[in-house]
Amino acid sequence: MHEGIHAEIHRYVSRFESGVDPNNRERLFQLYAFYKGWADYKYDGNFNWKNEAHHYYMVENYVNKIARAVRELDKNKHHLSHYMAYGWEGLREAGYTAKRLTETQDNQNYDLQSIVESSTQICN
């Protein structure tokens, strides 16, 4: 799911740049500019800045959506909070840096996830 969202963001940017998609995700382009500038300044071009921009965009827009999708796959067996760890998968560092995830929340999410995993066959 995480990789699928990366692909969708790449697709959107490519279509927007070629004039096919009229929707302007201003925040996404702001993050692109912000992290590209940072990478150029600090890393001499050898840094995956698009990944960073995507991850912060995903932190702001997709964590709940991923959690909801996994919950649906699990036939809504538990409260949404039990699936939040799936939403944060691969985004935790970005979540901490953006101050949208705390260690306490993260640990709580893991505990709730273990309840899901003990009662289901779904995988991330």
Next chain:
Amino acid sequence: MKNLIILFTILITTGCYNDTNSKEFKEVISFMIDKQAIPIPPPPAIDDLTTTTVSKKIIDSLDKIKLKVAIYPTIDTFSEEEFKKIPEEYLDKFQIHGNSQKRLTLNGISSRKGHKIVLADTIKLKKHMDFKDYDFLFWFSDFYFSDDNKKVLFNLGLSRSRLAGNSTLYILKKENNQWEIEYSRYISEW
């Protein structure tokens, strides 16, 4: 005579160039950690759509952060695909040999910037997509040194999680007793 043959065989098979305990090996790893372990700035506030650069104040504060950096404990020789990425002009400059996996130790590896360096726990790594115990994972390939040990070729994978990272081919040269990057090429991302 028999002992001499054994000693000679050991020297040939282990080599002194890409021995993971060599001074150069540890120097290069320490250099790359200080060069690449850089905290990522937080994004601009969500209601601020005008900021597109990182402020000097944030850069200064990031420079003071000490990170926890993990090194993957084993290193492998280049794969066939990786060999193909080496620029032609460098192909005959390095002693590209060896085909065994090696283990790293932290002995002699340090950060001048004060980052804490640990060896990654490979069992824990398999359990989660995210790294709970450290900020960055450095994944080095084997090192291929030039005849005079003044240049080295290697791949470095740099990850913030199993779902965020990239790898780069590096050629470093040593001048005035300091390593510096002579060539780098972005190889892949994940």
